[in-house]
Amino acid sequence: MDVDVANEGIGSTPLPHDILWYTDGDVVLATDTFLFKVHKFILSMQSSVFRDMFAFPAIDSAQGASNPDGEEVQEMYEGLPMVVLAGDKGEEVVHLLRTLYERDYYYRDNDDTPLETITALLVLSTKYDFRLIRSDVIHQVSKKYPMSLEEYVYVDDDYVKMFGKFRMECHFPLLCAFLKADVECLLPPLYYACSDFPIEAILFHAKILSMDPQSMLFLIGGRDIIKNTINELIATLPDQIRENAVRSCASFGSRCCTIAHFSNLRSLSNSADLRRIAGKSVSKYLHQACDSCEAYIKESVDRKREKIWYALPSLFGLRGWEILKEELAKLS
Numbered sequence: 403m404d405v406d407v408a409n410e411g412i413g414s415t416p417l418p419h420d421i422l423w424y425t426d427g428d429v430v431l432a433t434d435t436f437l438f439k440v441h442k443f444i445l446s447m448q449s450s451v452f453r454d455m456f457a458f459p460a461i462d463s464a465q466g467a468s469n470p471d472g473e474e475v476q477e478m479y480e481g482l483p484m485v486v487l488a489g490d491k492g493e494e495v496v497h498l499l500r501t502l503y504e505r506d507y508y509y510r511d512n513d514d515t516p517l518e519t520i521t522a523l524l525v526l527s528t529k530y531d532f533r534l535i536r537s538d539v540i541h542q543v544s545k546k547y548p549m550s551l552e553e554y555v556y557v558d559d560d561y562v563k564m565f566g567k568f569r570m571e572c573h574f575p576l577l578c579a580f581l582k583a584d585v586e587c588l589l590p591p592l593y594y595a596c597s598d599f600p601i602e603a604i605l606f607h608a609k610i611l612s613m614d615p616q617s618m619l620f621l622i623g624g625r626d627i628i629k630n631t632i633n634e635l636i637a638t639l640p641d642q643i644r645e646n647a648v649r650s651c652a653s654f655g656s657r658c659c660t661i662a663h664f665s666n667l668r669s670l671s672n673s674a675d676l677r678r679i680a681g682k683s684v685s686k687y688l689h690q691a692c693d694s695c696e697a698y699i700k701e702s703v704d705r706k707r708e709k710i711w712y713a714l715p716s717l718f719g720l721r722g723w724e725i726l727k728e729e730l731a732k733l734s
């Protein structure tokens with residue numbers, strides 16, 4: 403079949419890929435930009451979707467003749483069956499195929515793997531059911547977005563490098579990829595990571611990454627609740643120190659009641675970042691309090707912070723942590 407005819411329906415003329423064009427390949431995969439001459443056996447080994455696809459006689463046959471019943475005709479390229487990967491970008495399919503063919507192209511302990519590779523592998527391995535690749539990517543990303551507050555705070559540094567970028571640059575692309583791949587278990591930490599951005603940045607990323615409207619609403623709604631809860635917590639701190647001073651202050655004559663005070667609390671408000679409201683950090687804004695009152699404030703703030711983290715899945719319309727932890731254990 404003439405290449406131009408074969409490529410009908412996939413836009414501009416794709417060209418054979420420099421690397422992924424094996425002379426003894428027995429199937430051609432076609433995308434918007436590249437053609438890949440690869441092996442049915444290699445694809446079938448790891449992907450149930452390709453295994454099922456190649457089980458059909460039409461694709462198994464290298465003849466490409468139209469079928470006598472006038473049903474679907476197998477597209478051909480230079481005598482080989484050709485499968486058009488509708489909607490897949492050539493550059494992204496390159497990542498998937500090179501992972502299949504090259505032992506050192508992707509491995510889950512390498513955090514220098516470019517972000518584009520990670521997201522492409524996740525989305526395509528989900529679409530074509532490459533379970534091992536999908537599981538490796540989920541495992542790798544789960545280490546960067548842990549499900550407990552303590553572990554999350556430990557890795558949460560905006561400017562640490564991962565996947566070839568600053569950590570803060572990875573949140574939105576990863577959230578959108580995990581939404582597309584329908585991996586619910588990592589969505590709470592990813593939604594949370596995207597929450598501490600200005601609304602303009604959220605709308606911008608949602609647009610360029612084609613985030614679905616429902617998920618965008620979950621993100622904005624959850625972010626509002628986190629920020630409001632943090633603001634409420636900050637606003638009640640002066641009352642809390644007075645109340646504790648009356649009950650259990652260790653200073654002479656409950657002096658904290660009158661002299662302990664907070665200053666500059668405003669700088670802690672209007673943020674969705676739980677790192678900033680750790681008890682230890684908040685106590686730096688407390689002055690002239692006795693050790694007992696200071697410890698009370700630290701514990702109280704940390705308890706409320708834990709409660710916000712515990713509520714994260716429900717804030718974003720997801721199932722609870724316990725179910726999501728079980729899901730992660732199965733998937734990774």
Ligand SMILES: [Zn+2]
Nearest residue numbers: 651658692695
């Ligand atoms: Zn006190």
